[in-house]
Amino acid sequence: MRGLILALVLALVGISVIYFSIVPGFRTGKTYLYDYEGLILHGLPDKGLAAAGLKLICRLEISRASRSDHLLQIRSPKLEEYHGFWPRDPFTLSPKLTGTIAACFSQAFKFEYTEGRVGSIYGPENCPILCTNLVRGILNMMQITIRKTQNVYELQESGIEGTCQTRYVIHDDSKNNRATISKSKDLTDCQDSVMQSTGMAYIRPCTTCPMKVRNMKGTVLFTYKMKYYDSRALMTSAMSEQVYQISPFNEPDGIAAMEARQELVLVDIKSIPIKAPNAQLQNQGSLRYHFPEGLLQMPIPLIRVKNADVQLTETLQQLVQNNEEGSTTEASIKFLQMVQLLRVVTMDQIESVWVQFASEPPYRHWFMSAVCAAGTTDTFQFLKQKIHDKNLNIWEAAVALPLAFHSVMPNKKTLEVASTFLTCPQIQKAPMLRVLVYLGYGSLVNKYCAQPSFCPNELLQPLHDLAAEASSRSNVEDMVLALKAIGNAGEPASIKHIQKFLPTFSLAAAELPSRIHADAVLALRKIARKDPITLQIFMDNTLAPNVRMMACIVLFEAKPSLPVVAVMANSLLTETSLQVASFTYSHMKALAVGGIPQLYSLSAACNIAIKLLGSSFDEFNYRYSKIIHAGGYSYVYKAGAIWRVYLMNSPNNMFPSDIITKVRGYYANTATDIVEVALRSQSLTNIIRKQNIPFAEYDTYKTLKELGKTLLGWKELPPEDPLLSAYIKVLGQEIAFIDIDNSTIQQAMKVPAVKRAVEQVQRGVSGQWTLPAVVAELRHAVPTVLGLPLELSMCGAALAQAAAAVDIQMSPALSNNFRPSQLLETNMDIHADIKPKVYFHMIAMMGTNTQYLQSGLELHAEFSANTTMKFDARINMKEKNVKIETLPCHQEVELAAVRSEAYAISRNMEEVDSEKKSPILPKGEMPTVSNQHFQSSEIFSRARSWEVTRPVLQAGREQTASQIPRESLQGSSEEEHHHGEGQRSYAHIFCRKLASLGCSACLSLKSRNSAFLRNTFLNKLVGELEAKIVLKPVHTDADIEKIQLEIQAGANAAFKIIGATSSGPKEEKEPSLYENIKAKLKKILGIENVFKVANKTRHHKKWIHSKVKATVTDLWEEPSATPLSSSSSADSSAEGKEPRNKHEKDEMWQFGKKHGSGSSSSTGSGSSKICSSNREDSSGDNALFTKSPILAAVLHAIKRNEQSTGYQLVLYTDRQASRLRVQVFVSSITESNRWKLCGDASVVNSHKASGTLKWGKDFFTLFFEKFNYVNASDNYRINSANLTAYMLGYSQKRQRGPSHQAAMVMALTSPRTCDVVLKLPELTVYNRAIRLPLPLPSSSDTPTTTLPSSVWNAFSQTAFSVIENLKARCSVSQNMITTFNGVEFNYSMPANCYHILAQDCSPELKFLVMIKRLEESTDLTAISVRLASHEVDMYVSSGLIQLKINGVQTPTDVPYTSKSGLLISSEKEGLSLKAPEYGVERLYYDGHKLEIQVAFWMVGKTCGICGKYDAEKKREYQTPGGYLAKGAMSFAQSWVISEDTCTGACKLQRKFVKIEKPVAFDKKASKCFSIEPVLRCAEGCSATRTVPVSVGFHCVPSDSTLELGEEQVRLHQKSEDLVSRVDAHTACACAQEPCSA
DSSP, X not given: OHHHHHHHHHHHHHHHHHHHHHSBOOOBTOEEEEEEEEEEEEEOSSTTSEEEEEEEEEEEEEXXXXXXXXXXXXXXXEEEEEEEETTXXXXXXXXXXXXXXXXXXXXXXXXEEETTXXXXXXXXXXXXXXXXXXXXXXXXXXXXXXXXXXXXXXXXXXXXXEEEEEEEEEEEEGGGTEEXXXXXXXXXXXXXXXXXXXXXXXXXXXXXXXXXXXXXXXXEEEEEEEEEETTEEEEEEEEEEEEEEEOTTOOSSOOEEEEEEEXXXXXXXXXXXXXXXXXXXXXXXXXXXXXXXXXXXXXXXXXXXXXXXXXXXXXXXXXHHHHHTTOHHHHHHHHHHHHHHHTTSOHHHHHHHHHHHTTOHHHHHHHHHHHHHHOOHHHHHHHHHHHHTTOSOHHHHHHHHHHHHHHSOOSHHHHHHHHHHHTOHHHHHOHHHHHHHHHHHHHHHHXXXXXXXXXXXXXXXXXXXXXXXXXXXXXXXXXXXHHHHHHHHOOGGGHHHHHXXXXXXXXXXXXXXXXXXXXXXXXXXXXXXXXXXXHHHHTOTTSOHHHXXXXXXXXXXXXXXXXXXXXHHHHHHXXXXXXXXXXXXXXXXXXXXXXXXXGHHHHHHHHHHHHHHOSGGGGOOTTSOEEEEEXXXXXXXXXXXXXXXXXXXXXXXXXXXXXXXXXXXXXXXXXXXXXXXXXXXXXXXXXXXOOOOOGGGSHHHHHHHHHHHHSTTOOOOOXXXXXXXXXXXXXXXXXXXXXXXXXXXXXXXXXXXXHXXXXXXXXXXXXXXXXXXXXXXXXXXXXXXXXXXXXXXXXXXXXXXXXXXXXXXXXXXXXXXXXGGXXXXXXXXXXXXXEEEEEEEEEEEEEEEOSSEEEEEEEEEEEEEEOOEEEEEEEETTTTEEEEEEOOOOSOEEEEEXXXXXXXXXXEGGGTTOOEEEESSOOOOOOOOOOOEEEEESSXXXXXXXXXXXXXXXXXXXXXXXXXXXXXXXXXXXXXEEEETTEEEEEEXXXXXXXXXXXXXXXXXXXXXXXXXXXXXXXXXXXXXXXEEEEEEOOOSSOEEEEEEEEEESTTHHHHHHHHHOSSSOXXXXXXXXXXXXXXXXHHHOOSSTTTTTTSOGGGBOOEEOOXXXXXXXXXXXXXXXXXXXXXXXXXXXXXXXXXXXXXXXXXXXXXSSTTOHHHHTTOOHHHHHHSOSSSOOTTSGGGGGSOOSEEEEEEEEETTSOEEEEEEEEEEEEOSSOEEEEEEEEEOSTTOOOEEEEEEEEEETTEEEEEEEESSSEEOOOOOOOOGGGHHHHTTTTOTTGGGGXXXXXXXXXXXXXXXXXEEEEEEETTEEEEEEEOSSEEEEEEEEEOSXXXXXXXXXXXXXOOOOTTHHHHXXXXXXXXXXXXXXXXXXXXXXXXXXXXXXXXXXXXXXXXXXXXXXXXXXXXXXXXXXXXXXXXXXXXEEETTEEEEEEEXXXXXXXXXXXXXXXXXXXXXXXXXXXXXXETTEEEEEEGGGTEEEEEEOSSEEXXXXXXXXXXXXXXXXXXXXXXXXXOOBOTTSXXXXXXXXXXXXXXXXOOTTTOSOOEEEEOOBOOSOEXXXXXXEEXXXXXXEEEEOTTEEEEEEEEXXXXXXXXXXXXXXXXXXXXXXXXXXXXXXEEEEEEEEEEEEOOOOOOO
């Protein structure tokens, strides 16, 4: 046993000796010579594509100076550039850059090296950071961590890339005194990785995503060969290989790669050590890579700065010159170069350039835009100084401030400058600038605090001070500004300051407006991701519904866990606010169907919540808050987007009071809010309705004030001033908002304001506007093993320009007593020349990008859009005529274009003029291009003609094309295919010629890419791409002088048709207008005998049912073609089977004196066939053409030979007692062109409408039908007997149908739901139970013959139904009461006691309606209405309706009207009262039934038994004090009006009661008092009838001194401890008691 132990000890000692010897080291007094070679290459992994790279070759001398200090001398460095096709092309030496590198390597470096670990590195004082990082790359190869007891192990090892997971494998060959060490690093698994990201502060990473998506993956492998030498290990060679794969679109195969290699070989050992440097060396840090301070080099050509201000001046001049010449590409590059120069110049140099160009507008605008985009402390300070010195006007400052704050580099210096903006006097005086500065400051703090460093509270102090000051001064505007700025900052340190504005946390905040509460909640959006504070706000039922809905938005944006979602769902089961319930449920449903991986957990939680809630929440209608959600996600590219619209209704508004719409983008594991726009409105209906009524001066106002004092706790609603506010957020940061209050709105609506606006327009608009900006500068950089950075960057410059010259002349001139109605009688001549232009240039780079050299891949993409709108217009409002003229197309114009090209680039600072730049995809000779031209119709041609036509056409298609007249074929499609060896390109050109207008629109697509190597999106971008839309002139037989569009409405429309169709000079006016119209329409529309019924009776019209097979009408037929008449019935029957039911019958209408006569058979021209209805009973259809058109529009080219060519549109309407019909005709006015279009729409009855649309040789038919929901299932068989089979849910199905025909069927399955089927030629889309926003009028027992005789029968009925649904109704019929919100309950009123049925509870107190039951009958009631100065009493006496107005008996058979707008008249068996200006649309009373209808703008402003008209049905039973009653009985009794017991007939009074029996509350004897009064008989009266009611009670200990006679006024403010039933008195018997006079 002892021998075994001894052997183990010896073995362990031997192992220790062996592993100790593997640790590399150097002997003192010797110099070790190594050859070093480092290579970095950027490119795509496919062969034959261009790549770029760098190589560093040098000799290293390493000497040990002390125990840990070592010296490194770099000799003979050579820097070579690679630019070509790997590995065919060689590296080329860059002598000047080599000289620069050699200069900084001239002195020795010192580094600490102990046990294979590199410590601090020391270098010369002014050594460029590039050289220091190259030294780090060399020393990084020597970093080895040896564990003495293991051969294979893992650990976190520090290196140039940070601290990353490293795996070691040691192979010891002790027999040969050698060892091999291999280590590998996973660069995506780093504890502390070195990287630098700029411009990504607003992009949020997903830290909890279950699926990690990495579009950048890297690894590095080191191999060391060690030799045992003199009892220690000597590194004889070292090799490293690093690979980064970048997939910008998250494709497995669509990658770009960076490969870096290093090799270190021992060549000699000398006995002469390196001489220590004389100069003092500075500590440069450890192996960890260092990025340069400040903004990095932009991915643009390098600029060698010699004389900065001169170069800045020259660049600015070239920039303006390029822009004036239209060279936008060069201008954008120069603009980016100017931004780069501004980042290196001094403040004085910036000032000198400003002084030189400040007075020249074009230079001034470009210069200030570049200053804002530069983002340095100096440029930021310069902007502040210009604003302070008033060198910028308010509009220039308003544009510059947001750009500057969002572009500046966030650091301590810029934040100090930013704080001075807040106190600048010029900014404080301008409210708009002050808003922009505070919002920008908040965003700047957010960007600074997004960095890993600590965020000091001092940065937030200016915002907190603003909030505190605004709160102390009750300044609402400053409160809003402070909250929005704090929300932009989004730091948890601001929570306590935000809570001061929320009643949930501060009682004082309850007095603030609800908009402040909402803004405070929105200020928590960024904070809520770190602190779940908003759940408490959401659960607070005392807050306004819109505030709680805002809290719901914030809560879900924070992606709550399943328990939190479950708590929210559980709260909805007892939620009293239906607005909140509907919004939250809708939000959960939207999230439940989301397919975004980042929201998987939240989606699963919402799905569970929806199952817990059930389907009862699906019944909410348009009155309740909703969310509209749409989005998509690509699992291939790991990217997606969602669009949401939050519609938040308020109980006091009919329509959404808050609308927020936002677009959020997702990419890999990140998300960002791209754009968000919100609109908030408040009490806008007060502006619409009449406002000059002095409500406060009327007796009703005073009466309601006195009455309110008798109702416990009643308060009128607080006043709400009209307000319209909006804000816009970009990338999650609010950049601007606006509040428009009542005074601003009223001022804008006044006549002087309108007149000033008209006069300003009349003076014309002229000027040029230019706005360049750097819209994006994103970059992500990581170090490579060579010590060079690998950068992924994207930089975008945008340019928006507009030049306009608009001159407007009005006649007659505006008079001094201007009225807006004068504009309807003026003629306006407009001469406009507008040239808008938009350009965007984006540069994306992958590679090495430093201030000394650039090497890598670049993608340049640009988008441009520009046009010229030069026209003359004349508008004659009185004659209803508009004429617009413009010049024809004389030269080719590029309207819009998208271009991109990818390059391999190599640049260096020492040779800026010798840039190496070549396309990644090499260009080579192409075979002969074969062009193929194909033709199609001129305009409105087949849908398939837009498809790319192939060289080989099907025989059937060729035959079809051959049947079309050649002169009508104007379109073309060209396709060019280039197939070269190893590459592929194509060019497609689509053209549509409008020969009549002398122009042609072409879409050109060209591409050369490497997708043939790998079919990925990245490979499709590698190469060249161009897509553009071009407008070209077309040669015509005569020169076109101008193009004219004339629109004529009214009675003169017919004359415009006549003038437009004339092929020669305008014809003289015919004596008969009708004959002239008839002749021309026959010629234009091909209708021969359509007017033969002109002056005949309707008995001359005949119709024939013809069972014919549906055919395609040939519009290219000559008018003499055989028509479809009654005789064609037999022929068509032979072609196919008879339809299976009557719904499939085609009804063809013919007109003539006699069936089968010659006139009847001659009417069937091509146009008459397509324009006739083949669906419905259309007696008198073609008689429509006997009427004059109501609208004519002519678009034509005016030629020198006076012959017009173009198109015209004619619109007819026919209003009959039983239907409304509209027909539209579009036709060519060119003699040789027979193209036509016909549209026909008619309303058959109140439940059905149909329409058809046909053109050219083919036809397109669209049927839209509205049916009675009882027979909806039968109507699906109109177009196909099998359509009902598809009505199984929302879906789509591929199914080929008739070409160029579509059908849509909409069937009402209930007044609030419908089913829809849309059948297209190759696709059928259908859905069931689509909820309608409003119920449509439909009655199963309404026959067609009983329709009202209104002209606008169906349309007016539908419109009337919509309007009526916006108005609330309350009714009382016997004991059944229906409230404004539709809640029904039974209530037996005590006799002779007035109840407040409905009243205006707004501050205006406009009306009051009281009701009481008469004692002599349980069915009869009496009402009293207070309105203005009128007291109206209606009651029944002796079986007749009686009316008293102000105590005076008034006859009921004569209508009563008053100056205040009151109208009382008899209706049916009762009386009707109308006072719409006071909110009472209609009141009907007949003694047994009472109905009240109030205006829709009274939403949320009523109270009484009829309720608040706020759609909150769960809160319907609110007492005057706002307490929610336990039942309908106690609710109705709370609105009883107490009267004097001596003079009044009502002997009931409301009193607090006490539970007489002993009560044990909280296990203690207690006495309990009601917190709401209960009906009790007056003193001296006894109850003869009672009813039990449930009431809430407040309990106190039994020994408490509280009694009913004390403090009973405050009992309603006490807490509710228990609910108990007590008896309420409803009838009393009173002894006769004398009453004092």
